Amino acid sequence: MNPDAARLWKGPRWTLAVLLAVLGMLGPFSIDTYIPAFSAISQSLQATPVQMQQTLSAYLFGFAFMNLFHGALSDSFGRRPVILWGLALFTLASVGCALSQSVGQLIFFRALQGLSCGAGVVVSRAVVRDMFAPSEAQKVMSQITIFFGVAPALAPVVGGVLSEYLGWNAVFWFLVGVGVVLWTINLRLLPETLHLQDRQPFQVRHLMSGYGQLLSDPRFLLLALASGVPFNGLFLYVLSAPAFLGDILHLRPTQFFWFFILSIAGIMTGSWLSGRMAGQVRPKNQILQGFRIMLGVSAVNIAANWWLAPSPWWSLWPIAVFAFGWALMVPVVTLLVLDLHPERRGMASSLQAVVGSTANGIVAGAVAPLVMHSAMGLALMSSAFMVVGLVSWLWLRRRWPAIGG
Numbered sequence: 478m479n480p481d482a483a484r485l486w487k488g489p490r491w492t493l494a495v496l497l498a499v500l501g502m503l504g505p506f507s508i509d510t511y512i513p514a515f516s517a518i519s520q521s522l523q524a525t526p527v528q529m530q531q532t533l534s535a536y537l538f539g540f541a542f543m544n545l546f547h548g549a550l551s552d553s554f555g556r557r558p559v560i561l562w563g564l565a566l567f568t569l570a571s572v573g574c575a576l577s578q579s580v581g582q583l584i585f586f587r588a589l590q591g592l593s594c595g596a597g598v599v600v601s602r603a604v605v606r607d608m609f610a611p612s613e614a615q616k617v618m619s620q621i622t623i624f625f626g627v628a629p630a631l632a633p634v635v636g637g638v639l640s641e642y643l644g645w646n647a648v649f650w651f652l653v654g655v656g657v658v659l660w661t662i663n664l665r666l667l668p669e670t671l672h673l674q675d676r677q678p679f680q681v682r683h684l685m686s687g688y689g690q691l692l693s694d695p696r697f698l699l700l701a702l703a704s705g706v707p708f709n710g711l712f713l714y715v716l717s718a719p720a721f722l723g724d725i726l727h728l729r730p731t732q733f734f735w736f737f738i739l740s741i742a743g744i745m746t747g748s749w750l751s752g753r754m755a756g757q758v759r760p761k762n763q764i765l766q767g768f769r770i771m772l773g774v775s776a777v778n779i780a781a782n783w784w785l786a787p788s789p790w791w792s793l794w795p796i797a798v799f800a801f802g803w804a805l806m807v808p809v810v811t812l813l814v815l816d817l818h819p820e821r822r823g824m825a826s827s828l829q830a831v832v833g834s835t836a837n838g839i840v841a842g843a844v845a846p847l848v849m850h851s852a853m854g855l856a857l858m859s860s861a862f863m864v865v866g867l868v869s870w871l872w873l874r875r876r877w878p879a880i881g882g
Contacts, residue, residue: 485668486608494620496666497604499659500560500597501621503567504540506655507590508533508715509632511648513733514640515719521645524580527846533716534842535584539591541834547599548827549687553679556600556607556823557669561660563596568656575649590652595830597659602826606815607670612756618808619752623745633718634734675820687824696880697817697825698832699873703764704810705833707771707866709840710859711740711800716841717849725852726789736793743797747804760809761874761881767806768867774798775860779853787852799859810870813881836862 486493511518519529551559570593573586601621605614639647677683691697714721714736722728722736747767754763778795785791814829815822840862848854873880 481672485670490609490613490617491620493608494617496662497601497617498621498623500601500663503564503594503597503655503659506632507567507594507652508536509737510636510639510652511645512715512718513633513637514645514648517640517645518580518583522577522580522583524583528580528584530842530846532580532584532587534838535588536591537834537838537841539588540595541591541831541838543592544595544599544827544830544834545688546827547596548603548823548825548830549677549684550679550823551596551600551603551671552675552677552821552823555669555671555676556604557663557667559596560600560663560667563593563600564656564660564663566593568653568660571649571652571656575646575653595834599826599830600823602811602815602829603823604670606812606819606822607672611812611816614812615755615760615808616752618811619748619755622748622751622804622808633737637733671823677821687821688828691818691821691825691828694817696873696877697814697828699869700810700814700817700880701829701832702869703866703873704807704814704829705866706836706869707768707803707863708807708833709836709862710771710775711796711803712837713840713845713848713855713859713862714740714796716845717855720849721852721855724850725787726792728789732789735789736796739793739797740800743800744804747801748808751805751808759882760813763809764806764870764881767802767804768863768870770802770805771799771863772867774802775856775863778856779860782853782856792852795856799863809881 515529518524518532519526524532547559547563567590570586570589573589574583577583577586602618605617605621608614609617635651636648639651677687718733718736722733728735751763758766774795778799781791781795811829815825818825844858848858
């Protein structure tokens with residue numbers, strides 16, 4: 478924790494949480510905003526469904542690759558410069574997306590968006606631990622997750638309206654505007670939270686040593702899997718939204734927002750409760766409660782899809798409850814990851830994000846196309862991702878019972 482934290486941010490804690498949450502939600506916002514425009518983009522650029530899926534995969538793999546470096550760069554040069562440069566590059570990439578004349582150009586600029594916008598997600602987590610002690614950090618991380626949840630609810634609505642009335646290019650011009658506004662706000666308000674004494678030398682040998690230290694620590698790998706992979710149980714449905722909501726549940730694009738509202742309500746409620754439990758419930762117990770909720774609702778979802786025909790009246794609720802369970806436990810697991818090696822919090826945040834975003838890319842490029850047209854397939858695969866995280870957590874607890882209190 479930065480010894481000058483109280484001087485760096487004199488405003489209420491929640492205002493910093495809002496600023497960091499907006500940075501963190503730029504990544505998912507960039508995904509969900511253009512999903513309703515898939516059909517319009519495909520027709521305009523004469524792109525096949527596989528090529529359209531590649532625009533998403535390129536973004537996610539770019540996001541995953543650059544996450545290897547965002548945290549390390551912020552450990553060396555400071556949090557603020559990495560965020561500002563990331564926002565600037567994201568804005569330019571969004572301009573490229575808006576002006577794309579072919580699907581190949583769009584794929585390239587989507588990859589560039591992914592390379593740049595991860596800075597906000599990765600570095601904002603490190604800022605939390607720069608500024609707050611553990612119990613306070615959990616409350617702030619929970620507040621960030623609450624605000625973070627607003628983006629996926631608003632993004633498809635905004636994207637759908639822009640695409641329908643102004644054309645698909647307007648979606649990316651909107652993201653250009655978002656980038657400009659965020660860059661301006663952070664230039665004026667975001668302090669440098671990394672203390673000079675805590676900066677790490679930016680040398681290849683030192684960088685490789687740091688990665689080696691983290692990747693050779695099985696505790697880190699298990700915690701990264703426990704926090705990053707279960708999210709794909711929810712993200713799978715987000716990626717499959719056009720097929721799941723339109724083809725399976727027969728909802729019109731203007732009705733897609735019900736899925737996002739319910740899911741985000743689950744995230745926001747779970748995050749709020751996670752913050753309330755900070756300092757009151759042992760981290761290990763809170764994490765296990767989150768996994769129990771996800772396990773239970775996954776079993777219900779599979780059973781319901783076995784016995785009942787998919788319907789908007791019941792098919793959306795299990796996803797919302799799953800989101801609640803995930804949000805209840807993920808702020809705690811994230812802080813455990815960052816505190817394993819306090820001197821490398823930026824790098825730890827990077828690698829944690831790499832695990833999650835790599836899984837996201839695999840889901841987008843390979844898994845979602847296989848199961849998106851089957852309600853049962855989606856339920857089973859969602860459960861499988863959750864089980865990976867649960868097994869990782871139980872294995873960790875068995876080997877190192879002191880972790881998580």
